[in-house]
Amino acid sequence: MTKGWGNASKSKSPQAWDRRMTVPADAPILTADAMRAAEAACAAAGVSLSELMERAGAAVADVAWRMAAGAPVLILCGPGNNGGDGYVAARLLKARGAKVRVAALAPPATDLARAARAAWDGPVEAFAPDTAPAPLIVDALFGVGLTRPLSDEWSAMLRRFAGRRVLAVDVPSGIESDGLQDWLPPLPAAVTLALGALKPAHLLLPTAPACGRVLLAPIGIDAERRMRTLPPLPPETPTADAHKFSRGMVLVRAGPMKGAAGLSAAAALRAGAGYVVLEDGGPAPLSAIIAEAPAAFRARLDDPRVGAIVVGPGFPAGDALAAAVGEVLDAGKPLVLDAAAIGAALPRLGKGTAAAILTPHEGEFARAFPDLRGSKIERALAAARRAQAVVIYKGADTVIAAPDGRVVAAWPGSPWLATAGTGDVLAGVCGAMLARGGDAFDAAVAAVGWHIARARSIGRGLVADDLVKTAK
Ligand SMILES: NC(=O)C1=CN([C@@H]2O[C@H](COP(=O)(O)OP(=O)(O)OC[C@H]3O[C@@H](n4cnc5c(N)ncnc54)[C@H](OP(=O)(O)O)[C@@H]3O)[C@@H](O)[C@H]2O)[C@@H](O)CC1
Numbered sequence: 001m002t003k004g005w006g007n008a009s010k011s012k013s014p015q016a017w018d019r020r021m022t023v024p025a026d027a028p029i030l031t032a033d034a035m036r037a038a039e040a041a042c043a044a045a046g047v048s049l050s051e052l053m054e055r056a057g058a059a060v061a062d063v064a065w066r067m068a069a070g071a072p073v074l075i076l077c078g079p080g081n082n083g084g085d086g087y088v089a090a091r092l093l094k095a096r097g098a099k100v101r102v103a104a105l106a107p108p109a110t111d112l113a114r115a116a117r118a119a120w121d122g123p124v125e126a127f128a129p130d131t132a133p134a135p136l137i138v139d140a141l142f143g144v145g146l147t148r149p150l151s152d153e154w155s156a157m158l159r160r161f162a163g164r165r166v167l168a169v170d171v172p173s174g175i176e177s178d179g180l181q182d183w184l185p186p187l188p189a190a191v192t193l194a195l196g197a198l199k200p201a202h203l204l205l206p207t208a209p210a211c212g213r214v215l216l217a218p219i220g221i222d223a224e225r226r227m228r229t230l231p232p233l234p235p236e237t238p239t240a241d242a243h244k245f246s247r248g249m250v251l252v253r254a255g256p257m258k259g260a261a262g263l264s265a266a267a268a269l270r271a272g273a274g275y276v277v278l279e280d281g282g283p284a285p286l287s288a289i290i291a292e293a294p295a296a297f298r299a300r301l302d303d304p305r306v307g308a309i310v311v312g313p314g315f316p317a318g319d320a321l322a323a324a325v326g327e328v329l330d331a332g333k334p335l336v337l338d339a340a341a342i343g344a345a346l347p348r349l350g351k352g353t354a355a356a357i358l359t360p361h362e363g364e365f366a367r368a369f370p371d372l373r374g375s376k377i378e379r380a381l382a383a384a385r386r387a388q389a390v391v392i393y394k395g396a397d398t399v400i401a402a403p404d405g406r407v408v409a410a411w412p413g414s415p416w417l418a419t420a421g422t423g424d425v426l427a428g429v430c431g432a433m434l435a436r437g438g439d440a441f442d443a444a445v446a447a448v449g450w451h452i453a454r455a456r457s458i459g460r461g462l463v464a465d466d467l468v469k470t471a472k
C-alpha cells in the first residue's frame with residue numbers, strides 16, 4: 001500500500017534512516033483544494049469517504065507498526081478527519097497486537113471522525129500538558145484542514161515530545177499544507193505519511209525538512225499528475241547510430257567572467273551534448289570544447305545544427321549583455337537564459353521566440369518577477385506563464401514550471417550544490433538536454449535530475465568543477 005518505504009525497514013539502526021530526508025520519485029502533488037476535489041471525485045465514483053479513511057488509517061497503522069517494532073505507540077487525535085485517520089490506525093494496530101494509547105485534543109467534529117472514534121474500543125485520554133509520552137508518537141492532530149497557527153499551549157504540549165520518534169499523518173501538525181505560510185510544526189516528524197498525494201509543504205522550504213522522510217499512501221485517489229516530484233533519471237545511452245551532431249550542438253556565449261561560461265560548456269559536453277562551442281573562452285575545463293572568437297561564434301548562430309544556446313553565466317547586466325541576448329533571441333534557437341540574461345530577455349520572451357529555459361535563483365527571480373506572490377510553486381508557475389518559458393526556480397527546494405501548468409518539485413536536492421559555479425553547470429546541462437530536441441519542460445526536468453544525481457554521487461567536498469571533470 002505504501003510507496004517509498006524503500007530500504008528503510010532493512011536498516012539496522014532506526015536512527016540512521018530517521019535523519020534521511022527523501023520523497024517518493026514521480027509522485028503526485030496536490031493542494032488542499034485539489035485534494036478535496038479528488039476526494040469528491042472518488043465519492044462520485046462510488047468509493048465512500050469512510051472507505052478512504054479506512055485505507056488511510058490502515059496505511060498509518062502499517063507504517064507505525066514497522067516504526068514501533070513492538071514498542072508502545074501514542075496516537076494524538078485532532079477534531080477533524082486527520083484525527084479520524086488516527087482512530088482508525090489505533091483500532092487496526094490494537095487488532096495486530098500493538099500496545100496503543102490514544103490521546104485526543106478535542107472531541108471529533110466530523111461525521112467520519114465520530115464514526116472512527118466510535119469504532120475504537122479502547123480508552124481515550126485527554127491530550128494535556130502531563131500526557132505521558134511513548135517511544136513512537138503518531139501525530140494525527142491536524143492535516144490539510146489546518147486554518148491558523150497552533151496555539152502556544154498546544155505547541156508547548158507537542159514540544160514536550162521532541163526527541164521521540166514521530167510519525168506524522170499527512171503533514172506534521174501546524175504546517176499549512178499548500179506551502180503558503182512558513183509556520184513550522186512544534187513537533188517535526190521522522191516520517192510523514194502523505195495520504196493520496198504529496199502536498200506542496202512536503203517539498204518547499206521552510207517546512208520540508210520538518211517532514212523528515214516522506215512516504216506516500218496512494219489510498220485509491222485518482223490524483224492528477226500535473227504537479228509531481230522529480231522522476232528518476234532516464235537512461236542515457238546514445239543510440240547505436242549516434243554522431244556528434246545528432247547528440248546535440250550547444251553554443252555557450254561567454255561574458256566577462258569566462259570561467260563561468262567554461263563551466264557551462266563543460267557541463268553541456270558532460271551531460272551528453274555531442275558538440276559544444278564556447279565563445280571567446282578563457283581556459284576551458286575540457287579540451288573537447290571548441291573555443292571560438294566572437295566573429296566566428298556569431299556565424300554559428302545561423303547553423304541549423306545548433307540545438308541550444310546558453311547565455312548568462314558570468315555575464316553581468318549591462319549593454320554588452322543586452323546586445324548578446326538580442327543576438328541570441330534573433331537567432332531563433334532554443335535558449336537557456338541564466339542570471340542577468342533572464343531580465344534582459346524578458347520583454348521579448350513569448351513573442352514568437354523559440355523555446356526557452358530560465359534558471360533564476362532566489363535573488364534573480366525576485367528581480368525578474370518582483371510582483372509575484374504565493375507559494376514557490378505558484379510563483380514559478382506564474383513566472384513561466386508570463387515569460388512563456390520553462391522556469392527552473394533554483395534553491396534547495398528547486399521548482400520547475402511550464403507555461404501549460406506542469407510542475408516538478410525537486411526536493412530534496414543535494415546540499416553540496418550550495419557552492420559557487422553549480423548554477424553555471426546547471427545552465428550548461430539544460431543546454432545539452434534542450435539540444436536533444438523535444439519538450440523544454442522535460443529537458444529542464446532531466447537537467448535538474450542530472451545535476452542532483454551527480455552531486456549526490458560526489459557528496460562531501462564537492463566543488464562545481466567536480467560535476468563536469470569526470471564521467472563518473
Ligand atoms: N482528502 C482525502 O482524500 C482524505 C483525507 N483524509 C484526512 O483528512 C484530513 C483533512 O481533514 P479535515 O479537512 O477534517 O481537516 P483536519 O486537518 O483534520 O483539521 C480540521 C479541524 O481542525 C480545526 N482546526 C484547524 N486549524 C486549527 C488550529 N490551528 N487550531 C485549532 N483547530 C484547528 C478545524 O476547525 P475550524 O477551523 O473549523 O475551527 C477542524 O475542526 C487529511 O489531512 C487526511 O489526514 C483521510 O482521512 C482520507 C482521505
Ligand SMILES: [K+]
Nearest residue numbers: 139142171173
Ligand atoms: K498530522
